Structure formats: structure tokens, C-alpha cells
Amino acid sequence: MSEPRSAPTIGQLVLGRQLQSLREKAGFSRDRSAKLLHVAAGTVRRMETAEVSLKIPYLQLLLPEYGVGEEDTESFVRLAEEANKPGWWQRFYDILPDWFSGYVSLEEAAKTIRSYEPHFIPGLLQTEEYASAVLATGAIGRTTDPHRLERHVALRMERQALLTRPEAPAFWTILDETVLRRSVGSKEVMRAQIDRLIEAVELPNVTVQIAEFGAGPHPGAYSPFVLFRFGIPEVPDMVYIEYLTGALYLDQPHEVSAHMQAMDRMATLAEPAHHTKELLAAYRRELST
Numbered sequence: 001m002s003e004p005r006s007a008p009t010i011g012q013l014v015l016g017r018q019l020q021s022l023r024e025k026a027g028f029s030r031d032r033s034a035k036l037l038h039v040a041a042g043t044v045r046r047m048e049t050a051e052v053s054l055k056i057p058y059l060q061l062l063l064p065e066y067g068v069g070e071e072d073t074e075s076f077v078r079l080a081e082e083a084n085k086p087g088w089w090q091r092f093y094d095i096l097p098d099w100f101s102g103y104v105s106l107e108e109a110a111k112t113i114r115s116y117e118p119h120f121i122p123g124l125l126q127t128e129e130y131a132s133a134v135l136a137t138g139a140i141g142r143t144t145d146p147h148r149l150e151r152h153v154a155l156r157m158e159r160q161a162l163l164t165r166p167e168a169p170a171f172w173t174i175l176d177e178t179v180l181r182r183s184v185g186s187k188e189v190m191r192a193q194i195d196r197l198i199e200a201v202e203l204p205n206v207t208v209q210i211a212e213f214g215a216g217p218h219p220g221a222y223s224p225f226v227l228f229r230f231g232i233p234e235v236p237d238m239v240y241i242e243y244l245t246g247a248l249y250l251d252q253p254h255e256v257s258a259h260m261q262a263m264d265r266m267a268t269l270a271e272p273a274h275h276t277k278e279l280l281a282a283y284r285r286e287l288s289t
Contacts, residue, residue, distance in 0.1 A: 008050035010109030011083025020048040054080040111231040118176040133185035209270040219262040
């Protein structure tokens with residue numbers, strides 16, 4: 001049986017979908033493919049959905065049966081070997097719950113990331129002190145063990161390199177006013193965090209909007225969520241929704257569309273992005289009194 005990974009790489013997601021497409025075009029059921037490999041049909045399904053690594057011997061057996069030529073089979077296998085290499089985040093396997101390790105994989109591969117956050121500053125924009133204060137509550141990660149907290153913070157800080165790397169994704173977040181009003185740590189921590197946000201909005205790929213209380217209710221008020229777009233035809237847009245003990249990954253078009261519409265509606269209700277620095281400066285002045 002194929003061995004499970006702590007998180008799929010984007011390459012596995014892409015190749016898994018391609019493998020499924022090739023099987024379906026060849027008129028093979030999963031049961032028929034499984035019989036060729038002498039495995040359960042569930043193993044074929046898990047390969048196609050990137051729940052397990054792409055087993056090279058399996059690919060070498062399946063692809064010719066699917067009508068793939070020798071040269072294309074070799075190319076597919078080389079891509080699979082590359083896709084099976086673990087991402088950098090997998091060295092944090094000891095602290096990453098399964099449901100979040102998939103998030104980090106998607107975050108690394110996305111071309112556009114849009115988020116709504118009603119509770120905390122997004123992890124990609126947090127200072128180390130703010131992240132430590134949030135994580136110490138046990139609200140995220142559900143642990144107060146000092147060593148594990150340190151590891152969680154280290155992971156969060158390393159993720160932030162995403163925003164300044166070459167070909168960085170576009171990151172657009174809408175913060176509820178509550179995020180800036182909620183005291184995390186001390187006033188000093190909050191002042192430094194707002195300074196970090198002011199710096200972040202100077203990045204050409206970062207957009208921050210603030211949904212102030214005066215704007216009234218909006219369609220995203222139920223919970224935080226993140227939208228991913230990849231720019232790869234084989235990988236659909238996805239929505240990530242986190243709750244206390246796990247997360248949901250949604251990729252059905254009607255679900256993604258509903259969240260996209262909610263995000264667009266919130267963007268029109270929130271203060272325009274060109275007002276963000278001014279608003280942040282005002283919140284910071286309040287913390288200085």
C-alpha cells in the first residue's frame with residue numbers, strides 16, 4: 001500500500017488530477033486500475049487525490065495501459081519524482097496537525113491568496129511577539145507546551161518569507177475592526193504589530209483592508225476563511241475554513257463561488273485599501289495614550 005504523507009505537495013495535486021484524467025479518458029474504472037496493480041481501489045483513489053505519494057512503479061504500470069507513450073511516461077515519472085520531494089514545512093511534522101500541513105502546501109503554491117480575518121492578524125503578517133501571545137492562549141494549535149509553542153512560532157515566521165520571495169503571490173486580506181481592537185499581549189506588542197502592518201502594505205503584492213464596525217454586518221461575518229488561486233488548470237480554486245479541531249478544504253465550484261462573492265462584497269463594504277495606512281496610524285495613536 002502507498003504510504004501517507006503529512007501533506008501533499010502542489011505537484012502531487014496536479015499530477016494526481018492528471019492521472020485521474022488519463023484513467024477516465026482510457027475508460028478505466030478505479031477497480032480495473034487497482035487490479036493491474038494488485039491493490040485496493042482505494043489506493044488508486046488516494047493517488048489521484050494526493051492523499052498518498054505517487055508510487056513510481058505504479059505509474060510505470062498504469063500509464064502505458066492508459067495509452068501514454070514511452071517518452072511521455074518517462075516525463076510524467078520524472079515530474080512525480082520531483083513532486084514527491086517533501087516541502088520545507090515538513091520538518092515541522094512534530095507540531096503540524098494534518099489539517100494544517102495541507103494549508104501550508106497550498107499557501108506555498110498559490111498565485112493569489114485572499115483572506116477574511118475577524119479574530120487575529122493573519123499569520124503571514126504577525127510579529128513574533130504577537131504570534132507568541134496568540135499561540136500561548138492555546139486557541140490555535142491547542143497546546144501551551146513551551147517547546148511546541150516555540151516551534152509553532154518558528155514555523156509562522158518562516159512562512160512569512162513567502163511574501164518577499166521572487167514571484168511572490170498576491171496577498172489580499174480584509175481585517176475586521178475587532179482584530180485591531182482586541183488586545184493581544186501588551187500595548188507595546190500591539191503597537192509593534194500595527195507597525196508591521198504599516199510596513200506590509202508598502203509591499204506591492206500586499207493589500208490590506210479594514211472592515212470597520214460602522215460598515216455594519218457583511219456576508220463573511222460567520223468565520224474566517226482563505227481563498228487560494230493557483231494559475232494551474234489542473235488545480236481548482238480552493239477555500240480553507242478552520243475551526244477548533246480541524247479544517248475544511250472546499251473546491252466545488254458553487255462553494256468557491258459563494259465565498260468569492262462574499263469576499264468581493266466585503267471588499268466593497270470595507271474601507272478602501274488606500275485608506276489603510278491612515279487608519280492603522282490612528283489605531284496606533286490610540287494605543288499610545
